[in-house]
Amino acid sequence: MATSPISELNDRARDVFRLVVESYLGTGLPVGSRTISRMNSLSLSPASIRNVMQDLEELGLLAAPHTSAGRMPTETGLRLFVDGMMQAAEPSVEERRAIEAGISEGGRIEEALSAATAALSGLSACAGIVMVPQREALLRQFGFVPLNDRQALAVLVGQDGSVENRVLDLPEGVSPIALSEAANYMSARFAGLTLRQAGEQLRGELERDQTALNGAARALVERGLAIWSADAQQRPVLIVRGQANLIDAAAAEDLERVRQLLEELEGKQEIARLLEGALGASAAKIFIGSENKLFSLSGSSVIAAPYRGGDGRVVGVVGVIGPTRLNYARVIPMVDFTAQTLSRLMR
Known part of the structure; x- marks a missing residue:
């Protein structure tokens, strides 16, 4: 009707x-x-x-x-x-201080975002969520550590000191010398570049046949960049905090709904896709119950607002997930304030 x-x-x-x-x-x-x-x-x-x-x-x-x-x-x-009809209530001085204090205590951007999510979760009594901006880290060094005849551990070190490992399937007949040759080539040629830039440079050199690599080492370089690039594109860059807030006294009467919601929170890629719907919003966007497929079974609501980087472009989304009966008048301005505070942090 x-x-x-x-x-x-x-x-x-x-x-x-x-x-x-x-x-x-x-x-x-x-x-x-x-x-x-x-x-x-x-x-x-x-x-x-x-x-x-x-x-x-x-x-x-x-x-x-x-x-x-x-x-x-x-x-x-x-x-x-x-x-x-709703009359929104601005966050109190204490609530603003709690959000700002949590963010200011963070060191790296990811730590500040995690702190903001935890603060928002505690104040709203919901689960806090934040989409971390897709950042293209600069590369410093590559390495390949043989595990067996058919696999090696591909090691990537970023200029920010981050280290990530991935298991890589090796082409048949790859020798330890080829592993070392490929790692040295990648470290020398791609240091200071992003993965995307490294891939473009490698494709250009291959097209011009300018690589000083034999067939095995060349295949390793291509596979190494491919696995890192695919992983960076597919990884859901999402932080969730405060899931325990969803299990309160009222929820005890509806444990099946809570169980369903906690399962949905495990699917971070799906949540990330949902939050992408708030990237173009000028303020907080509200999804209520079955208005989105992801939370239609658990009957939950999502309040999310975009935050911006130093150039003014939207780089992520912060928000909360809770029952449809949450206090919208109080939580919506709180989410907006958190997004504004994160935007100031990014400048």
Whole structure:
């Protein structure tokens, strides 16, 4: 059923709808007409409120769980509330300080991003997430360590001191001399370049037949660059913190939903693809429940905002994942503030 925009609801319906949603987001429990009637802001009898709630249910904004006489907002109702009625609350001074302190304590960019995610998770009582900017590290040194006749450990050292290892399948008949020759060639020719630049330079030299390599060493160089380049493109650069926050007292009544959500959090590549939908947003973007396939089974919400690098371009996304009943009015500005703080860090 198509939902009417909030402007088409009369004042009484808007007031009742707002109170039901706010009460539900605060308690996680269905809300009854008697609860609404006790609120000072309305002068309506429980019977009148029941009639309004019934109308809102017919519009698809509220639903009545079979175990309760109370009502709760549907995902459609939550979307209508967030987009048209919610009054956002700016982060408090203490919350701002906690976010800024966590970020400032980080050394490397990845550490600062992890600290920001942990701070956001703790303040929001959700799982915090951040997409790390895709950075093309500069290369310093390569090495190949033989493991057996058919495999070697490919070692890459970056100019920032990072070291990464990958197991590489060897062409048949590769000798230790060829391993050493390939490693020396790569270290000499590609130091100071990114993987992408190294690949382009190698392809140019091969096309011009300018490499001083024999067939075995040449094949090693090509395979080495290929495995590193493919890994860099496919790796989900995502930090998740605070999954334990998703298991609270209210969640104990819905353990299957929590189990499903924790499983979904393991699929970081899928989450990264979801967050890419927020890269073009000017502020926080909200995904509620089944609005995204990834979290449709667990009925979870995602609030994510982009942050920018020194040149003003978007380089990543930071946000939270939690139940659909989370406090949107408080958490959305908190996510926005974290994104703004990270943008200042990147300058």
